[in-house]
Amino acid sequence: MTVDELKLHYEVKTDSELAQKIGYSKGAVSKWRSKGISLETQALLQIKTKGKVKANIQQLTA
Template identity: 60%
Template sequence: MTVDELKALLNVTTDKELAERFKRSKGQISKWRSNGIPEQVLNVIDAMLVKQKKSA
């Protein structure tokens, strides 16, 4: 998953909004663009999606 895909999934439009959602800096989001989103963050996203599916 890319940063832009994550932004679309979470319905945020800016890196700043994404950073705030994950309590990170904009610089960290920039690193995610270059190096990929860390596995730990992807695991949190997966857990959020599972929770959403169960409540739907």
């Protein structure tokens, strides 16, 4: 999953709005943008979105 996929799901326009909506810091969202979202965080966010935004399990085999 990407930051942009999360923004679409939560219907927000900015990374700051996303951070506030999901309960993470703006710095965390910024880090996700540059380094990607860890699989652990993706799993938590997948649960939080009730599976509507999927974790990228292909990273496990990369």
